[in-house]
Amino acid sequence: MAQPLQALRHDGGILWALDQTLLPWQERWLKLRDAQGVADALKRLSIRGAPLIGVASGYGVALELARDHGPDSLQRAHDTLIAARPTAVNLAYAVKRVAEAAAAHPPGPGRAGAALDEARAIEHQEIAASAAIAAHGADLLSELRVRRILTHCNAGALAAPGRGTALAPIAELHARGELELVLATETRPLLQGARLTAYELGRLGIEHAVIVDGAAAGLIARGEVDAVLVGCDRVAANGDVANKVGTYGHALAASAARIPFVVAGPCSTIDPETSSGAEIVIEHRDPWEVATVPSESSGARFRIAPDDTRCLNPAFDVTPAELITAFVTERGVACPVDHERIAGLLHAAALR
Numbered sequence: 001m002a003q004p005l006q007a008l009r010h011d012g013g014i015l016w017a018l019d020q021t022l023l024p025w026q027e028r029w030l031k032l033r034d035a036q037g038v039a040d041a042l043k044r045l046s047i048r049g050a051p052l053i054g055v056a057s058g059y060g061v062a063l064e065l066a067r068d069h070g071p072d073s074l075q076r077a078h079d080t081l082i083a084a085r086p087t088a089v090n091l092a093y094a095v096k097r098v099a100e101a102a103a104a105h106p107p108g109p110g111r112a113g114a115a116l117d118e119a120r121a122i123e124h125q126e127i128a129a130s131a132a133i134a135a136h137g138a139d140l141l142s143e144l145r146v147r148r149i150l151t152h153c154n155a156g157a158l159a160a161p162g163r164g165t166a167l168a169p170i171a172e173l174h175a176r177g178e179l180e181l182v183l184a185t186e187t188r189p190l191l192q193g194a195r196l197t198a199y200e201l202g203r204l205g206i207e208h209a210v211i212v213d214g215a216a217a218g219l220i221a222r223g224e225v226d227a228v229l230v231g232c233d234r235v236a237a238n239g240d241v242a243n244k245v246g247t248y249g250h251a252l253a254a255s256a257a258r259i260p261f262v263v264a265g266p267c268s269t270i271d272p273e274t275s276s277g278a279e280i281v282i283e284h285r286d287p288w289e290v291a292t293v294p295s296e297s298s299g300a301r302f303r304i305a306p307d308d309t310r311c312l313n314p315a316f317d318v319t320p321a322e323l324i325t326a327f328v329t330e331r332g333v334a335c336p337v338d339h340e341r342i343a344g345l346l347h348a349a350a351l352r
């Protein structure tokens, strides 16, 4: 059996990151030594997925403080990392948390040590969250008699420490012998589904098929899917969810076919400061990603659209809470998804 996947590791003052732009063709590890290196890896999606983005950002602050004990390094680490990717709230959550823990100490080795302890605490918290999401999510899917699941993008061990978010209940359902098939949407333009989810499901020995994004609604309408299960990048206070572009369309198709549309994610992905999905900042990436497809295992890309074609590249969309059947977290399941239940999850988190 394959070793559990671990996409990130802090060891010997270095953050080691499995370069996800090269998967599934090459397993190459990046050695990151400072905040700028981490920010660059986040921007090009070498490190990706909301909880993993958070964990890496926390370590990014710690690396910078370990490298430079001067009075300016904390602000520099914060500013370098905070703008790397705007939609996944885990980034701001982790940078703020590690920066606050560090700021309680004067500049120097003590500050750097406090930052590293806090970054490690965030990683451990996310590993525990993933295990609880696996159990809660599998219980829910089992209750709903779900055996064929469609998932979008990648929300597995490459996207979150531990077993991931949406792929964690899937792996657990598989372990319980209750899973028949996973349909993984390819997830244009960067193909996180075809490259990363298929890679993870293959390693886990889970029966799966990759489909083009445009095939999802038709297969759902024909009764070939029992539920849609996705991760999330930011959950607003009213339960609206930002996730990889295309998620909203799958939610509409699930609603029309009257099958469950389930979101899984840790409480660190809830943003109480954002009252609804309309306020979520959507990352717009380089149009070149849309105009091209991968051409080689080096990650090089081949142009498919004519040279002068205008392309738009919103990386996320927002699914309104009323289309979401349930939100599975480490603290339990919100169902239905609304302001009151989201606040309840946060209140429970604050008690710890």
Ligand code: MRU
Binding pocket: 045, 048, 049, 050, 051, 088, 152, 153, 154, 155, 156, 159, 160, 164, 165, 166, 192, 230, 231, 232, 233, 243, 244, 245, 315
């Ligand atoms: O642009 P990406 O690959 O970082 O987008 C990732 C997603 O949209 C995931 O579904 C989300 O972060 C949840 S990961 C557990």
